[in-house]
Amino acid sequence: EDQVTQSPEALRLQEGESSSLNCSYTVSGLRGLFWYRQDPGKGPEFLFTLYSAGEEKEKERLKATLTKKESFLHITAPKPEDSATYLCAVKGAGNNRKLIWGLGTSLAVNP
C-alpha cells in the first residue's frame, strides 16, 4: 500500500537555526514527490516537485532532496516567516492522478 510518513510532527527552531524535515514514502513506481507549504486557514502553496533519486531543488532558504526511500526538506537559517506546516505528497504509477499525502510537519521559528 502506498504510504507517506512525515517527521517530526512538530518542530520549533530559533531564528537562524538550520534543520531538516523528513518525508519517508512507499509507493509503486514513483511519478513525483511534492512539497507544499500550508499556512493556517489557507490552501497548500506549491514548493517543489522531485522526480528521481538524486534530484535536488532549491528556493531561497529551502532545499529539497530525494532518495529512493525518502525526501528531506532542508531549511537554512530560517526566519519567523518560514513558520507553517510543510506537507509532502507522492504520486505513484498505480494511482492515476491521485496524490498520497503525509500528515505534515508543523514548523515554528521563534525570533
Added chain:
Amino acid sequence: GAVVSQHPSRVICKSGTSVKIECRSLDFQATTMFWYRQFPKQSLMLMATSNEGSKATYEQGVEKDKFLINHASLTLSTLTVTSAHPEDSSFYICSVGSSGGPQETQYFGPGTRLLVL
C-alpha cells in the same frame, strides 16, 4: 504555476440547507480540477476529481448525491454540499492539475471554511 480562487472563503449555514462553493482557475484552462476536504490536524483527503464536460469521479466513501460537482467550463468547477449537517463542517480546498501528464503538479485554491450549525 496556476492561480486558483475559491468563493466564498468562509460560510456558515443551518443544518439541512445546501451550500455551493466555487473554484476558478484564473490563468489556466483546467480540464480537471480536484476537490479535497481537510479536518483539523489531518491530511488532505481527496473527495473527487472533476472533469470538464463529464461526470466527476468520486473517491470511495464519498457520497456523490450529497456532494454534487459540476465542471461546466474550463475555468469553473462547483461543489454543492446538499442538506448539510454539522459533521460536514470542514475546510474544503480545490486544486487544478497543471497538465494531466506524468509530470503534473496540482495548484491549490485558498480554501473554503464551512461551518454547519
